[in-house]
Amino acid sequence: MRSSDTYNSDDTIAAETTPPGRGGISVIRVSGADACRIVGEVFDRELPEPNCHCYGRLMRIDRNRDEQIDDVVVSYFKAPHSYTGDDVLEISTHGSPIVVAEALDALYSCGARPAKPGEFTLRAFLNERIDLTQAEAVADLINASSREAAQLALKQIKGGIGKAVSTISGHIMQLLTQCELELDFVEDDVELMSRKEKVRIVEEALEDIDGLLSGYQRSRRLRQGVTAVITGPPNVGKSCLFNMLIEVSRAIVHPEPGTTRDVLHGSCIINGVRFDIFDTAGIRTTGSEVEDEGVRRAIETADKAEINIHVSSVDIDYYPNSSSEKRTIHVLNKIDLGTHNLPENYLPISALRGDGIEDLKNRMYGACIDNNSGGESSISRERHYIAVSRAREALNKAKEGIKDCHPAEIIAEELRETVSAMDELTGKNSLESLLDNIFSEFCIGK
Numbered sequence: 001m002r003s004s005d006t007y008n009s010d011d012t013i014a015a016e017t018t019p020p021g022r023g024g025i026s027v028i029r030v031s032g033a034d035a036c037r038i039v040g041e042v043f044d045r046e047l048p049e050p051n052c053h054c055y056g057r058l059m060r061i062d063r064n065r066d067e068q069i070d071d072v073v074v075s076y077f078k079a080p081h082s083y084t085g086d087d088v089l090e091i092s093t094h095g096s097p098i099v100v101a102e103a104l105d106a107l108y109s110c111g112a113r114p115a116k117p118g119e120f121t122l123r124a125f126l127n128e129r130i131d132l133t134q135a136e137a138v139a140d141l142i143n144a145s146s147r148e149a150a151q152l153a154l155k156q157i158k159g160g161i162g163k164a165v166s167t168i169s170g171h172i173m174q175l176l177t178q179c180e181l182e183l184d185f186v187e188d189d190v191e192l193m194s195r196k197e198k199v200r201i202v203e204e205a206l207e208d209i210d211g212l213l214s215g216y217q218r219s220r221r222l223r224q225g226v227t228a229v230i231t232g233p234p235n236v237g238k239s240c241l242f243n244m245l246i247e248v249s250r251a252i253v254h255p256e257p258g259t260t261r262d263v264l265h266g267s268c269i270i271n272g273v274r275f276d277i278f279d280t281a282g283i284r285t286t287g288s289e290v291e292d293e294g295v296r297r298a299i300e301t302a303d304k305a306e307i308n309i310h311v312s313s314v315d316i317d318y319y320p321n322s323s324s325e326k327r328t329i330h331v332l333n334k335i336d337l338g339t340h341n342l343p344e345n346y347l348p349i350s351a352l353r354g355d356g357i358e359d360l361k362n363r364m365y366g367a368c369i370d371n372n373s374g375g376e377s378s379i380s381r382e383r384h385y386i387a388v389s390r391a392r393e394a395l396n397k398a399k400e401g402i403k404d405c406h407p408a409e410i411i412a413e414e415l416r417e418t419v420s421a422m423d424e425l426t427g428k429n430s431l432e433s434l435l436d437n438i439f440s441e442f443c444i445g446k
């Protein structure tokens with residue numbers, strides 16, 4: 001599938017699989033047909049039985065066998081029941097970069113080659129241990145920056161998307177077979193399955209596809225986090241609120257209007273979801289070129305963010321009307337100075353004292369995490385969304401075609417397109433460039 005000079009899957013590969021550095025232990029993973037022979041040459045004892053581990057000495061082989069690198073534990077996972085689907089040996093050494101470098105050198109000199117980033121997981125995919133959505137989920141779990149992102153990745157590793165895809169594709173294939181049989185009998189104009197039955201199958205598949213699509217926004221946000229920008233006039237306490245939300249005194253808070261010019265970024269976790277918060281310059285017209293640039297950047301950041309926290313304060317005269325738009329949350333700050341009249345749909349807070357901050361966080365969460373959408377297996381990446389939308393479009397065309405009695409070959413073509421789009425999701429017949437994209441996200445050793 002891949003060009004042999006990029007990733008030769010016949011090679012035996014080795015890399016440190018724990019993060020580089022000093023610690024209790026480091027683990028080196030060796031995967032490939034020659035893994036047992038190679039590790040056997042540097043280990044001073046018989047290799048353990050499959051799924052067992054064994055304590056012994058790791059030896060330098062190039063000089064003399066008496067020179068020891070470390071005391072180690074070797075674990076053996078026999079193909080195909082290993083992470084990669086190849087024979088895998090894992091060597092646990094003391095957590096020292098010197099020991100690891102020596103151990104890897106010894107393994108390389110016996111014929112292993114350094115593994116590339118993500119190559120162990122790529123092997124698992126090529127050996128059909130996992131599909132592409134599961135491989136992506138491994139990267140997502142490693143990179144998760146919140147509890148919910150980790151939970152979502154873990155669900156995806158279990159293969160829910162693949163199962164949903166194979167159910168949908170199975171039904172479409174059944175229909176495709178019917179269409180192709182009808183094509184064989186085109187002269188006789190036979191209809192093996194009623195139109196009603198065909199439409200029913202397509203509609204059911206469309207429902208399943210919609211199920212996959214419906215949880216996309218929620219899953220994407222759990223995975224990537226939500227962006228929220230703080231906007232409003234100068235001096236209303238935006239920077240004070242920013243610091244309060246991220247629980248770090250990052251932005252300068254000052255009575256002088258126009259203090260903040262650059263867009264500042266911080267993050268916080270709300271109900272297990274990461275929110276990326278941006279503090280911006282107060283929006284006003286000034287004579288200052290620098291501040292004007294700050295205002296321009298503020299507007300640009302607000303346009304891109306998913307939530308706009310618009311701040312007013314009790315000591316200014318003008319409050320814009322609060323729209324019912326879910327994306328914008330209007331807050332009225334400095335209520336510790338006393339509130340005369342709270343404008344409709346404004347959330348009262350005191351960024352200085354912390355009043356109303358929990359309410360604000362709950363509003364932020366509620367504005368973009370819909371816990372009623374998406375079932376067990378919803379897609380979480382734009383790549384998934386594009387593939388499933390393509391399948392949906394083709395299947396809709398097939399449905400119209402069946403209803404309008406279009407020729408079987410045209411309907412078959414749309415059904416084939418549906419299956420091919422679904423296959424792209426799980427990585428059947430995937431292009432090399434796509435794999436490169438996905439596996440380059442990984443670190444070495446995974």
Ligand SMILES: Nc1nc2c(ncn2[C@@H]2O[C@H](COP(=O)(O)OP(=O)(O)O)[C@@H](O)[C@H]2O)c(=O)[nH]1
Binds near residue numbers: 235255256335337
């Ligand atoms: N009394 C009171 N003062 C506040 C509150 N929040 C901010 N301030 C003050 O308002 C001034 C402007 O705050 P800052 O966060 O720099 O406003 P920004 O220009 O909107 O970023 C500072 O002197 C803050 O101490 C609040 O909740 N209550």
Ligand SMILES: [Mg+2]
Binds near residue numbers: 238240280281
């Ligand atoms: Mg500020």
